[in-house]
Amino acid sequence: MDYQAILDRVHAAVKPVIGSGKVASYIPELAKVAPNQFGIAIVDLEGNVYQAGDAEMSFSIQSISKLFGLTLAFHLEGDSVWSRVGREPSGTPFNSLVQLEQERGKPRNPFINAGALVVTDMLLTHYASRGGTENALIKFIRKLADKMDIGYDRAVAESEQRTSHRNAAMASFMKSFGNLNNDVSDVIEAYCRNCAIAMNCVDLARAVTFLANHGVVPWSSEKILDASSAKRINALMLTCGTYDAAGDFAFRVGLPAKSGVGGGIVALMPGECGICVWSPALEASGNSYAGSVALEMLTSMSGRSVF
Amino acid sequence: MDYQAILDRVHAAVKPVIGSGKVASYIPELAKVAPNQFGIAIVDLEGNVYQAGDAEMSFSIQSISKLFGLTLAFHLEGDSVWSRVGREPSGTPFNSLVQLEQERGKPRNPFINAGALVVTDMLLTHYASRGGTENALIKFIRKLADKMDIGYDRAVAESEQRTSHRNAAMASFMKSFGNLNNDVSDVIEAYCRNCAIAMNCVDLARAVTFLANHGVVPWSSEKILDASSAKRINALMLTCGTYDAAGDFAFRVGLPAKSGVGGGIVALMPGECGICVWSPALEASGNSYAGSVALEMLTSMSGRSVF
Amino acid sequence: MDYQAILDRVHAAVKPVIGSGKVASYIPELAKVAPNQFGIAIVDLEGNVYQAGDAEMSFSIQSISKLFGLTLAFHLEGDSVWSRVGREPSGTPFNSLVQLEQERGKPRNPFINAGALVVTDMLLTHYASRGGTENALIKFIRKLADKMDIGYDRAVAESEQRTSHRNAAMASFMKSFGNLNNDVSDVIEAYCRNCAIAMNCVDLARAVTFLANHGVVPWSSEKILDASSAKRINALMLTCGTYDAAGDFAFRVGLPAKSGVGGGIVALMPGECGICVWSPALEASGNSYAGSVALEMLTSMSGRSVF
């Protein structure tokens, strides 16, 4: 498939809607990002890179870090992860406490905030005596993306931490149910740092390619997950990866994907390629508006989806 | 792929768990079904049939009728269907009224009871002057399954209707929000009749094969849906087809599927085949226990899933 | 206490706010009532009547009928009433189904719609072989109000019935939990008829005076309830009688009261008198706006409340 030609067509076609929607405003640092940006990249299983627009512009990966955090925890802990976090779509906004009360402190899935806090707690415990999650998750992502100079944006992390009372509420709430082992403030700090990791479309597309390749990083042949586990992460992305719009996203796009309020969305075509699109203005559920449209165009034009 | 060999292996491997779980008891007629039964069938795009166990034993399709109802409504009405019913996983049991209140009478998706009641209402209105939904939906299924003697079980339909106060509650509730045009009792009657349609695994596997074939019935070449619409129905099955266990089902099985409390589950491998498995005893979410296990084995053994 | 002087002062003081708020519009017949009306009446334990404004203008008693229905059921069945309906404030709007789901079909109290439907069901069963609730409740009210020509407004009853899908939803829902014995349509019909009973302020003030007199109708010496039961009904009015504004109402007014969306509010001063105020325009919770203000003035000016 001629990915470059498709990306060029998508880029041209998506232009009228770039900037439609609203840049995330609850984190002051994110609110400063100019909405009129758009980038897209594909990395195939041979490592070839295809890109269009601002694909090398760095942005805050935000909730996309939840995918890497889960992958690392699943890699380290295996199925015991699921004793503390579920695998079901939530049917409610990403930061709801209602469901957490009904289900007694066990978050519905690892891609809503509560679930990612539990995963962060697991990683904190795992790395307690090994120098902290901070380096661990970033090192892991560097390996997946095959790039050493990935880091996080301190200003974003601090901005996020100052406004994360709701995440603190969820963490305290889970702690009251016995589903958090570390201090709430430590978990929040690590969580905010992970959300503030800065990457571009090319790096992110490369970093998820192993999920299109049965869990193996194509260029290094390192096995991150076995084939069955990789398939399962993909399934989880499809059912839970785009907040409370996952059903609609699957309906329109039909690819496993994970979005972040920084405007990035990673996706993948199993057996073919990793994908990342970015445009900062969001639709009501918190997914990039132009990014979603671009992915829908991509699957329509290429005739590819998982279905 | 040697489907017959795989079905035989699945059948042998699943034996220890056949009968585990509980037969649906809220409909008296269903409670009489013996739990120790199991059948499975595959129909490929050439129409070849593969089967094991009680694959020609007739059972009550129950919520699988929601898939056919939606397909018919989508076929007739196109995207206007989505103005009255959503496409998101519900995150709650299949018969909850809570969400319906929060979302002001618009059901989250067409595969929960509330959504199927709205779809039934659409079909009733459409066929009002044309002899009723009863024949319409059964005729549609006969065409898909290429079999003329499919009908519904009067005793089950009546048993269901006598105990459908909760469905009546949902229908009245939606009517209070203006999302039901026909009389509540007419909608309930049609809905119960559709649930009481009796089919076997071979018929059901055949009836869903068009969804694995871009919307075209392979043996008649009749186009039921265009390729894009068929893909979308599959996406909806994956995210919403197995009640509040859809995330877990996608995680373990990774195929679009729709289950019913009669113990049947239809599924499909895009581009390959239609599938149906049946075993009456259910897990807590209302899906066939042995049936789910069998489908998980099938994807593990065949190495096939959509991911 | 000089009730007439106080009523005159209240009437004068309340004038600026008469008509503020909104006349109930969900029942078409009620929407026709002119908002600029106001009446108030007090009946003391000797039967003396004090009144001001449109106190002899007839209006639809609506939810005030819930008070009479409960009294009659409590009179007939005693404490067994409480096995089917609770005694707690609901903390939610009067027609919510959410709580009903959480509490498995047992309404929180007899003054929300769901609770009144259960009470209506009890009365229907009791009078099944005795000529129906219709006459029973009206006869009971005639006796309390010492007036023979009280009846119900057929146009209002029918208007209400045509738009009572939500009440039908609640009734069906409770039936699904086994907490309704009669047909949903029969319960709804009786319920709507009871709501459509037409009375004026003087009649209503007289009809509740027994609750200020330890359960005994002063002029006939008939004991409707024993002193302890009368006290309990009063407690229930204070905690649950004014929809989801009961706390605020107790805070501001401090008297047991029951309101209806027709704009009437009955209240009482234990040991002193029965009270009724009426003004059709409602505040957001469904209580008469000017009526609430008038009762607040009444307790401020008289220095009387239960506290």
Next chain:
Amino acid sequence: MDYQAILDRVHAAVKPVIGSGKVASYIPELAKVAPNQFGIAIVDLEGNVYQAGDAEMSFSIQSISKLFGLTLAFHLEGDSVWSRVGREPSGTPFNSLVQLEQERGKPRNPFINAGALVVTDMLLTHYASRGGTENALIKFIRKLADKMDIGYDRAVAESEQRTSHRNAAMASFMKSFGNLNNDVSDVIEAYCRNCAIAMNCVDLARAVTFLANHGVVPWSSEKILDASSAKRINALMLTCGTYDAAGDFAFRVGLPAKSGVGGGIVALMPGECGICVWSPALEASGNSYAGSVALEMLTSMSGRSVF
């Protein structure tokens, strides 16, 4: 009225149920209290004390401190209190977050935990430059109870603080809605200290007598609240003072009351006396079981209630 004779009769009659129920166990220090204790005291408007049982045994006042906190805040801030906390019964358990989400961080009333946290926050802000709430609230209570050696139990305060993740969750949650001005940890610390205040029945009965006396402390003639405000606090106690059993409590007892999980309940008869009963074993809603029964007996035997 011969209070002493009534207390003696109540004490004798309640004996069979003393110890029924469960001592609060979520705070380890409280779990150590022996369940078989019972005390009751009445203080009339002349300051006469009547008592029976363990009425001078000190216990942890727990949520009864919410009454004193609210009184102090209302005394200091007047009606502006109600811009941050409501006056409606909650209809849910005392520590629910669900309602807080629906009502966007404004607690339903000051007697549920969330509401008391907001009141504590108000007091912290008020006393920030004046030596802290700690002394302020205790000094206030000492004045009301006319007793200088009232303090708090450090072991209970620390035990409570170590297990107050759920309260921290609520505080963080309200902070996310902008309804908390101080640091979460400072609010929690002050809140736990207030709950750990230790008093006996005689002191507590005396401390609430001003609420039976139009807001004036009888022995010092100090006006704490004006008559209207005192009446309003009483109304709030009746509708919201006994957790999610307030309706039932009003129904059975019919007096304004506030309970704590330490087993104490304060109540009052307007115009007559302050009351306190204590017995550590609780019913399901968190109110003293024997204490509730004793108060019901007291109103039955004395023929007094507000209704």
